[in-house]
Amino acid sequence: MSKTAVIAVGGNSLIKDNKRISMADQLEAVKETCFYVAKMVEKGWNVVMTHGNGPQVGFLLRRAEIAAKDLPIIPLDIIGADTQGAIGYMIQQSLRNEFQKRNIDRQVATVVSQVRVDAQDAAFQKPSKPIGSFMTQEEALRNQKENGWNVVEDAGRGWRRVVASPLPQEIVEKDAIKTLIDHGFIVVAVGGGGIPVVQEGEDLKGVAAVIDKDYASSLLANSIGADLFMISTAVEKVSLNYGKENQIDLDVMTLAQAKQYAAEGHFAAGSMGPKINAVIRYLEAGGKEALITCPGKIEEALEGKNGTRIIR
Ligand SMILES: Nc1ncnc2c1ncn2[C@@H]1O[C@H](COP(=O)(O)OP(=O)(O)O)[C@@H](O)[C@H]1O
Numbered sequence: 065m066s067k068t069a070v071i072a073v074g075g076n077s078l079i080k081d082n083k084r085i086s087m088a089d090q091l092e093a094v095k096e097t098c099f100y101v102a103k104m105v106e107k108g109w110n111v112v113m114t115h116g117n118g119p120q121v122g123f124l125l126r127r128a129e130i131a132a133k134d135l136p137i138i139p140l141d142i143i144g145a146d147t148q149g150a151i152g153y154m155i156q157q158s159l160r161n162e163f164q165k166r167n168i169d170r171q172v173a174t175v176v177s178q179v180r181v182d183a184q185d186a187a188f189q190k191p192s193k194p195i196g197s198f199m200t201q202e203e204a205l206r207n208q209k210e211n212g213w214n215v216v217e218d219a220g221r222g223w224r225r226v227v228a229s230p231l232p233q234e235i236v237e238k239d240a241i242k243t244l245i246d247h248g249f250i251v252v253a254v255g256g257g258g259i260p261v262v263q264e265g266e267d268l269k270g271v272a273a274v275i276d277k278d279y280a281s282s283l284l285a286n287s288i289g290a291d292l293f294m295i296s297t298a299v300e301k302v303s304l305n306y307g308k309e310n311q312i313d314l315d316v317m318t319l320a321q322a323k324q325y326a327a328e329g330h331f332a333a334g335s336m337g338p339k340i341n342a343v344i345r346y347l348e349a350g351g352k353e354a355l356i357t358c359p360g361k362i363e364e365a366l367e368g369k370n371g372t373r374i375i376r
Pocket residue numbers: 073074075076116296297298299301302303304305306330331332334335336337
């Protein structure tokens with residue numbers, strides 16, 4: 065029986081260099097990543113692709129704010145759903161076109177996914193998820209003053225607007241995703257970490273937040289019993305002393321080592337930190353193994369020749 069991987073694709077797979085934000089550029093970036101994912105499917109893997117949406121949420125919110133005197137403002141949960149549809153469409157088309165070239169007889173389906181969060185999550189009081197474009201400090205502070213934005217310096221890369229990012233508690237559509245996989249579909253799900261919803265009595269209700277895609281993907285991997293949780297980002301391997309003269313690239317680390325290195329501060333908050341935490345959560349909840357690499361090295365990483373493998 066085929067193995068199933070949940071692959072969380074990072075920012076660079078959608079927007080190159082944080083700059084190429086036109087729809088044509090985004091589609092180009094998606095195509096590049098899908099080329100490598102299709103090769104994985106060709107080798108027999110079942111794949112659930114998840115993706116980020118931080119920049120795209122910020123762009124849509126900004127458009128809505130600029131148009132607000134003529135058109136109603138769009139709440140953040142609806143914006144999240146919009147990004148799942150648009151990015152899911154780009155992935156569906158790009159994978160389908162790669163499958164055609166390779167005579168792969170698989171169809172791709174995107175599931176608009178809700179993710180339940182805790183209404184009492186302290187994250188609602190402390191916005192931390194970067195959205196939209198990078199800004200200079202001056203622009204950020206001006207928007208903070210004039211438009212009431214929450215802003216932070218984002219992992220040494222510039223200033224960003226931030227919104228609340230509660231932890232995912234449950235993938236609402238997990239059974240639908242599992243059923244599609246079991247029936248041979250390649251699935252795009254939990255885009256942008258999922259649409260955040262809270263329980264109100266019997267009902268679910270959307271809330272203003274953006275969930276971290278790596279945390280939601282880790283929960284999804286556990287929820288559907290995936291064989292592999294893969295994080296595709298901009299680096300081939302996870303490193304100790306990242307960016308320093310004594311950088312050491314890791315081929316493998318155990319769960320215990322991952323926790324130790326995290327405690328020692330090797331994984332920057334806002335970039336590699338959440339990815340390692342997501343992997344730790346996945347393995348602690350019974351997950352089998354995780355792999356972190358970049359799109360171009362997925363094939364080698366699956367053969368044990370690249371990437372960083374994290375095991376229990
Ligand atoms: N210890 C580390 N090892 C490897 N990369 C690291 C490390 N610490 C920070 N990074 C940075 O984290 C980045 C991945 O985080 P990020 O850019 O937020 O991911 P995403 O692909 O989800 O947008 C890497 O490209 C690298 O620049």
